[in-house]
Amino acid sequence: MDAIFEATIQVLxxxxxxxxxxxxxxxxxxxxxxxxxxxFPNKQALLFAALERHLAILAIAIEKACDENxxxxxxxxxxxxxxxxxxxxxxxxEISPTLYRIALEFDARELLDLAGRRSAEAIEAAxxxxxxxxxxxxxxxxxxxxxxxxxxxxxxxxxxxxPVDGREAEKQLTIMFxxxxxxxxxxxxxxxxxxxxxxxLQAG
Amino acid sequence: MDAIFEATIQVLxxxxxxxxxxxxxxxxxxxxxxxxxxxFPNKQALLFAALERHLAILAIAIEKACDENxxxxxxxxxxxxxxxxxxxxxxxxEISPTLYRIALEFDARELLDLAGRRSAEAIEAAxxxxxxxxxxxxxxxxxxxxxxxxxxxxxxxxxxxxPVDGREAEKQLTIMFxxxxxxxxxxxxxxxxxxxxxxxLQAG
Amino acid sequence: MDAIFEATIQVLxxxxxxxxxxxxxxxxxxxxxxxxxxxFPNKQALLFAALERHLAILAIAIEKACDENxxxxxxxxxxxxxxxxxxxxxxxxEISPTLYRIALEFDARELLDLAGRRSAEAIEAAxxxxxxxxxxxxxxxxxxxxxxxxxxxxxxxxxxxxPVDGREAEKQLTIMFxxxxxxxxxxxxxxxxxxxxxxxLQAG
Amino acid sequence: MDAIFEATIQVLxxxxxxxxxxxxxxxxxxxxxxxxxxxFPNKQALLFAALERHLAILAIAIEKACDENxxxxxxxxxxxxxxxxxxxxxxxxEISPTLYRIALEFDARELLDLAGRRSAEAIEAAxxxxxxxxxxxxxxxxxxxxxxxxxxxxxxxxxxxxPVDGREAEKQLTIMFxxxxxxxxxxxxxxxxxxxxxxxLQAG
DNA sequence: GATGAATGAGTGTTCATTCAT
DNA sequence: GATGAATGAACACTCATTCAT
Numbered sequence: 104m105d106a107i108f109e110a111t112i113q114v115l116x117x118x119x120x121x122x123x124x125x126x127x128x129x130x131x132x133x134x135x136x137x138x139x140x141x142x143f144p145n146k147q148a149l150l151f152a153a154l155e156r157h158l159a160i161l162a163i164a165i166e167k168a169c170d171e172n173x174x175x176x177x178x179x180x181x182x183x184x185x186x187x188x189x190x191x192x193x194x195x196x197e198i199s200p201t202l203y204r205i206a207l208e209f210d211a212r213e214l215l216d217l218a219g220r221r222s223a224e225a226i227e228a229a230x231x232x233x234x235x236x237x238x239x240x241x242x243x244x245x246x247x248x249x250x251x252x253x254x255x256x257x258x259x260x261x262x263x264x265x266p267v268d269g270r271e272a273e274k275q276l277t278i279m280f281x282x283x284x285x286x287x288x289x290x291x292x293x294x295x296x297x298x299x300x301x302x303x304l305q306a307g
Numbered sequence: 308m309d310a311i312f313e314a315t316i317q318v319l320x321x322x323x324x325x326x327x328x329x330x331x332x333x334x335x336x337x338x339x340x341x342x343x344x345x346x347f348p349n350k351q352a353l354l355f356a357a358l359e360r361h362l363a364i365l366a367i368a369i370e371k372a373c374d375e376n377x378x379x380x381x382x383x384x385x386x387x388x389x390x391x392x393x394x395x396x397x398x399x400x401e402i403s404p405t406l407y408r409i410a411l412e413f414d415a416r417e418l419l420d421l422a423g424r425r426s427a428e429a430i431e432a433a434x435x436x437x438x439x440x441x442x443x444x445x446x447x448x449x450x451x452x453x454x455x456x457x458x459x460x461x462x463x464x465x466x467x468x469x470p471v472d473g474r475e476a477e478k479q480l481t482i483m484f485x486x487x488x489x490x491x492x493x494x495x496x497x498x499x500x501x502x503x504x505x506x507x508l509q510a511g
Numbered sequence: 512m513d514a515i516f517e518a519t520i521q522v523l524x525x526x527x528x529x530x531x532x533x534x535x536x537x538x539x540x541x542x543x544x545x546x547x548x549x550x551f552p553n554k555q556a557l558l559f560a561a562l563e564r565h566l567a568i569l570a571i572a573i574e575k576a577c578d579e580n581x582x583x584x585x586x587x588x589x590x591x592x593x594x595x596x597x598x599x600x601x602x603x604x605e606i607s608p609t610l611y612r613i614a615l616e617f618d619a620r621e622l623l624d625l626a627g628r629r630s631a632e633a634i635e636a637a638x639x640x641x642x643x644x645x646x647x648x649x650x651x652x653x654x655x656x657x658x659x660x661x662x663x664x665x666x667x668x669x670x671x672x673x674p675v676d677g678r679e680a681e682k683q684l685t686i687m688f689x690x691x692x693x694x695x696x697x698x699x700x701x702x703x704x705x706x707x708x709x710x711x712l713q714a715g
Numbered sequence: 716m717d718a719i720f721e722a723t724i725q726v727l728x729x730x731x732x733x734x735x736x737x738x739x740x741x742x743x744x745x746x747x748x749x750x751x752x753x754x755f756p757n758k759q760a761l762l763f764a765a766l767e768r769h770l771a772i773l774a775i776a777i778e779k780a781c782d783e784n785x786x787x788x789x790x791x792x793x794x795x796x797x798x799x800x801x802x803x804x805x806x807x808x809e810i811s812p813t814l815y816r817i818a819l820e821f822d823a824r825e826l827l828d829l830a831g832r833r834s835a836e837a838i839e840a841a842x843x844x845x846x847x848x849x850x851x852x853x854x855x856x857x858x859x860x861x862x863x864x865x866x867x868x869x870x871x872x873x874x875x876x877x878p879v880d881g882r883e884a885e886k887q888l889t890i891m892f893x894x895x896x897x898x899x900x901x902x903x904x905x906x907x908x909x910x911x912x913x914x915x916l917q918a919g
Numbered sequence: 920g921a922t923g924a925a926t927g928a929g930t931g932t933t934c935a936t937t938c939a940t
Numbered sequence: 941g942a943t944g945a946a947t948g949a950a951c952a953c954t955c956a957t958t959c960a961t
Binding site: 738741746747748749750753 | 922
């Protein structure tokens, strides 16, 4: 039932994870607990579904941004990726910290990995076709960027709720990503020279 | 009792946050629940104490790294900060994701803010005395770096457990930080030009 | 569930207030604790409900006695009120002291006030229509009588359990009430002459 | 230790019976729990001691009032007894309801009986020597008066805290007691004629 | 005699899950 | 398929009492 699903999100936003229980979700959805358990085997499944959808929205946004920037410049790619990610996070600011709590509370490694992999692949595709640069290992860069993006933002997004602060975050992150890409491309950093073919961060 | 404290960390590492309850912690510490409650007023206080200690160790490590790199080059500062942060996180890899779960579960904003502020101030001091560069707003850079560091690593550190992966993470993060600092200093990024006096990310 | 309600009364009578706990009540009612908490939000509510019912029975008994004695003589009114009150108390002799313990343990002032007010109003109505007397302030008398009745009996009813002792109590109380009413009506008491318009005891 | 005893009264007045625990009492007395348990075998003994003292003060006050009114008139005896009882209750208004809670909570029948018996005996002595009346059974009257006094007042004294209300209570009770005595003496009440030699209320 | 840290049974309350209707 | 009453294990926390120092 889609109503149950919506109710989960609403309860999460209004009452928080601790006060979320199956009865409350069912009541909000206008059904009985029994019905809820006919659609979701248990509470965890319910929460995972909510997290899964949030991550899917995120991945789709990044994929779209990358698709629209194939054959574009590095600058534009970096800008688009950061902007796309932050747009979604800001729009779901109410629940996204809670969703990350779910990811930690239960072991949602797979879910995070999947979303991370989709994003990293999309970014890699964009970087590989960039009009103004080539990389030894675009996949490494893509995974690192994804890790930084998925890691940095949510941990702080409960502190970056206002549009103003969100804007600042976007600018600084954009600068960081752009300069990272440029640094890796030109190969001027000592460290990079030695380790360009390392595994990098696992995106996810 | 220090045994209670140690037991909390152990239970957190072995059983996870959901399965952590006061009785279990007490039993592991070899004392009774009553004794536990003589040292900690409630469960939250117990968990906050664990988180607080972890964050203090982090902040101290970064402060030390910065103090040792006053009047140093930007490269060395970036290297030292990243290395210091990761050293601590890798050493506490078992529990640090769980500790961050605590921070989300209960509202530990203050604790995080304090640690973030200490780190940002130390980094700012180092950047301000850098031998090879001046910044319009070193505080902004310091806060952004802190945010990126504190945000990126813990969300993924349960995935970056092995020393090998830890090394890779260190390299990529170092490149990112170095190039970010250089980009901000030289002022070549379009975005930066427009927004150099923005407030940036709130570190914490 | 009515079984839960009955069980509360039984546990109160057999084990006393200190040994009454939700689990015991539930077991006695033949249900689980969870079920109990579906009908009563918490322990206090459970106990208040028991007290409330007892007080309602009392108030109804007095109201009925007064209604049946409108336009009757003072003697008959006094007799009827005392008899009605004592009938109920004797019938619930097992639990009524315990119920008063509840009233003291938690703050049940409102509940007591309500029952007292109902009784006082009924008595006032009867006194006002008495065929053989007029009073300056029938409300004052009614409130004082209520206070004396509600106060005197329960504090001692665990000592006045047997029908024999109950009978004695009834006689003495009846004499006291009758003579009080007569004294107030004829105005022969010195004290009364000075204070006939005082506020009297708050019934409840 | 007398300090422990005082502390019990204070904690009872400030924190109430529910929040009274041995540790708190000991701390307030400036001693350790261990010391407390050297003077009182358990918590109940501690509370009984407090109740005992309160009841003793009450009994002494009534005894004194009666002693001063031997060979006096019925009116004066009634006045003196009511006044003496209320004086003590009003003076200890803060704790007396709580003390009665103790009496109900634990089984303090003996303690109450003792105080009641002392009061009843003193009243009987006064009534027996009254200059203006003789009674078939002064002991019965004395016990009934004690029961009414001990019963009526405490149940309502938490509602009759202000001196003003206390005064009103005193007046009405005095009228009731006086007229009761007069009624019994003259033997005009129908009920009384039949039952003058009944056992009456057990004073306590 | 005094101390106070340690004990652990006991309490109120919650909530995921089941299953008879 | 839908319901929601019933379940009962689990948990945070308290406090009377003990006993080694």
